Amino acid sequence: MIIPDLLHIIKDLEKKSYDAAIIGCFYDPGLLAAKEIANRIIITAPAEASLYLAATLGFKFSIIVGREKWIPRIMENIDFYGLKDKLASFKTLELGVIDFHKDEAVTLKKLKEKAKEAVEQDRAEVIILGCTMQFGFYRDLQEYIKVPVIDPVIASFKYAEYLVELRDRFDWQVSKRCAFENPPFSEMSKW
Numbered sequence: 001m002i003i004p005d006l007l008h009i010i011k012d013l014e015k016k017s018y019d020a021a022i023i024g025c026f027y028d029p030g031l032l033a034a035k036e037i038a039n040r041i042i043i044t045a046p047a048e049a050s051l052y053l054a055a056t057l058g059f060k061f062s063i064i065v066g067r068e069k070w071i072p073r074i075m076e077n078i079d080f081y082g083l084k085d086k087l088a089s090f091k092t093l094e095l096g097v098i099d100f101h102k103d104e105a106v107t108l109k110k111l112k113e114k115a116k117e118a119v120e121q122d123r124a125e126v127i128i129l130g131c132t133m134q135f136g137f138y139r140d141l142q143e144y145i146k147v148p149v150i151d152p153v154i155a156s157f158k159y160a161e162y163l164v165e166l167r168d169r170f171d172w173q174v175s176k177r178c179a180f181e182n183p184p185f186s187e188m189s190k191w
Contacts, residue, residue, distance in 0.1 A: 002029060003030040006029070006030045006034065010034050020163065020164050022157065023043070023045035026045075026152055027077070028077055031043065032180075035180045036180050042160055042167060044156060044160050044163060045156065048081060050128045050152045050155040051078060051081055052083075053158075057125070059125050061125065062090065062127055062128070064134070065131065066094070066097060066133075071090050088124040089124065092114075095110070104137075112141060115145045115149070116144075116145055125148075126148045127145065127147060129150065129151055130152070135152075135153045137149075138151035
């Protein structure tokens, strides 16, 4: 439901010469469409950034999600990004988006339990927090389990900075050759 408004916001940001925009949900809603309509602005999102970073920091990663219902949508992205073979497991906390910061001690306890299980039983070498609302927990969790723990909010910002630098220094940006080709001008102007 947010995608049409999101795309208009991105085009507006591009007109205002913003360097980058980050879609603020781990589902990466509208990311592919945003890359299609964007010309110079860098667009990224939490799952894209976190998954690619995790794939470079370890052989296998696990993702800790709030609810089991989130797994199929996140799995679609993992498959699209070509990282299915890097996934060790999903671990579910049975917490909703607004629950993560209600009682942070309870959330951290559940995160530690699931992360330990992912590392010891599933052989994960990196843990990804599978919701932007899990921000702020990575450091304590990382110290506890002694493997990298990716906070998707931080990963998104650092990935966007990296992509902006690649664009500005080397002119490396999203290819418009095929998958992310801009829609025809007539369609864009009507939209």
